[in-house]
Amino acid sequence: MDWEPGLSIWKQIEKQLLADISDGVFAPGDKMQTEMELVRRFGVNRHTVRRAMAALVDSNVVRVEQGRGAFVQEQILDYPLGSKTRFSQIVSGRHRLPDKRLVSSEVLKATATVAQFLDVKPGTRVIELFSVSEADGVPLAVATSYLPAARFDGIVEIFVETKSLTEAFKRFGIDDYSRKTTRISATLPSSRVANLLKQARNRPVISTESVDVDSAGVPIEYGVTAFSSDRVQLIVE
Amino acid sequence: MDWEPGLSIWKQIEKQLLADISDGVFAPGDKMQTEMELVRRFGVNRHTVRRAMAALVDSNVVRVEQGRGAFVQEQILDYPLGSKTRFSQIVSGRHRLPDKRLVSSEVLKATATVAQFLDVKPGTRVIELFSVSEADGVPLAVATSYLPAARFDGIVEIFVETKSLTEAFKRFGIDDYSRKTTRISATLPSSRVANLLKQARNRPVISTESVDVDSAGVPIEYGVTAFSSDRVQLIVE
DNA sequence: TAGGTATAGACGTCTAGACAAACTTTGAAT
DNA sequence: ATTCAAAGTTTGTCTAGACGTCTATACCTA
Helix, strand or coil, rough: CCCCCCCCHHHHHHHHHHHEEEECCCCCCEECCCCCHHHHHHCCCHHHHHHHHHHHHCCCCEEECCCCCCEEEECHHHHHHECCCHHHHHHHHHHCCEEEEEEEEEEEEECCHHHHCCCCCCHHHCEEEEEEEEEECCCEEEEEEEEECCCCCCCCHHHHHCHHHHHHHCCCCCCCCEEEEEEEEEEEECCCCHHCCCCCCCCCCCEEEEEEEEECCEEEEEEEEECCCCEEEEEEC | CCCCCCCHHHHHHHHHHHHHHCCCCCCCEECCCCCCHHHHHHCCCCCHHHHHHHHHHHHHCCCEECCCEEEEECCCCEEEECCCHHHHHHHHCCCEEEEEEEEEEEEEECHHHHHHHCCCCCCCCCCEEEEEEEEEEEEEEEEEEEEEEECCCCCCHHHHCCCCCCHHHHHHHCCCCEEEEEEEEHHHHHHCHHHHHHHCCCEEEEEEEEEEEEEECCCCEEEEEECCCEEEEEECC
């Protein structure tokens, strides 16, 4: 690489890396070349490469993890936590393609926790849905949902078909429902969750615990959702 | 200076400089110690000092000018350019004390430019007000205003008394007025303006040219304002 | 097989020195 | 006194090298 005069070398390297990213040479989430590889590629000192990388980190284009490498920062999705926010609406509002995949489903007896949130007796049969929410094929969140089985018999097939709980609820005569409570915490994901999110186990997830109620205030869903903290930012208003 | 383990030296230097600033050792606008002075003071390499300074620049606490030195960044005031923005409201909204000082006033005949903006015949008698706007005693802007003399006879005394054009207009029965046009440019200040702004002549100012009209749409004021670009940032919405 | 350890890979910090670019000051010439 | 050029000051960039810290992986041991 030859340098044009008048612009510092590190700025030209920054520019080139930025071009690489927008050209898709390094896709969002990808590991970039290591510092030493960039040193060889551009034929400059390591510090010069680091100066360029620092600028990219500063402008939030890449993220550097000590001992691991530099990664192209995924565009972080702002996820407003309103009482009526719907995943698909938010994602398509950002011109990204939403998808919700069912990983597994099961009918089982409600544990004390689930029973409490759904306001049913412990041991009542509930449907457990385990699903992954994606935008443009990139997983953003994994959700575990519990629904009273008696009321929503056969909802699994509808969910798989429509890929939307909102739509499935409609088939059961629920045109409107809203978020009752949301609790937020940050944890490290289990290996299963990390795997489904396609993210490292040492990157944290944002966990929300929520209860949805129908217009009469009766709980229809209790769910725990783990958001990839690298890809989603929760907005509380 | 001795370093505590576990925290990088440059971060400790950053911390110390931050403390110096908040302790008033370096006041806003002041020139800080040069890199070499800091090198001697902290007994580290120049690059280590520069790393600390870079962090301070990044967090907008100091501003560095090549060949001149580092200066404590004055808190920049966001000045929204709406049709009804009033200087005193904006400043007191930021918990700072506004003041508007009249430097000079004169009655003279309108030049072609002034006449055009005020929609009067050239040669019409107009009042020229030259004033300085301050926040907490720090000058933010100097303004030259032209008002039709016939309509606003005696307004100068009211302005001096109330330190507010808005208030003065009220005494003339104008309870409501709004900004009609604003043109924005950046220039270097004349020595007089630089002096009044207490800023270096080689630091730019933001100039706005505006016309205020009463509720009937009749021009009541034409003004040129020079904002210190180090202390004010104009916001257009 | 499980668990700990050693090792290599990768980023973080610090030092040292040289030269470039921007700015200020000084001093000589007019 | 003013102007202009030279010298000095101050920050910006680049190179070079050493060592620290963190991570991942391979290997050894129980």
